[in-house]
Amino acid sequence: MTLPIAFLDGPWWPYLALLLFAVLPTEIWRWLAVVFARRLDENSPWLEWVRLVATALLAGVVAKLVLAAPGALAGVPLAVRLAALAVAVTVVLIDRRKVMLAVVIGEAVLIGGAVWLG
Known part of the structure; x- marks a missing residue:
């Protein structure tokens, strides 16, 4: 049996989960869009x-x-x-x-x- 990680049992776990599973996956695509959008022609x-x-x-x-x-x-x-x-x-x-x-x-x-x- 493994012992629980103290940080994950604390009050900060929901915030860490929100950051890892909601913010980061969408932010990556937003930043990539900003980088690649500079080279796009608006009328393409x-x-x-x-x-x-x-x-x-x-x-x-x-x-x-x-x-x-x-x-x-x-x-x-x-x-x-x-x-x-x-x-x-x-x-x-x-x-x-x-x-x-x-x-x-x-x-x-x-x-x-x-x-x-x-």
Whole structure:
């Protein structure tokens, strides 16, 4: 039988685990992206493809959250979820630089509709 390592039994183990298994694996890819992105042409077809794939993935996640809502969001009527999405998209279409504003306004519509109808 092996004796436990004192450090792993202490209160710091969750922080070490978070660092080893969550932060480091993702940070490595971020730093590599920074290094290799310097040599990329912004108008290259490959980068355009990456943007399109990222946009499609984001659209799929949003559609799943709106149409097949999980957890407490499922208690909000579909019409309210669709209205919140429509308002947020409208704000983005008016001014593409105000994405955060679109998110906040969309959330306000979602929460307001849930409270009003709930």
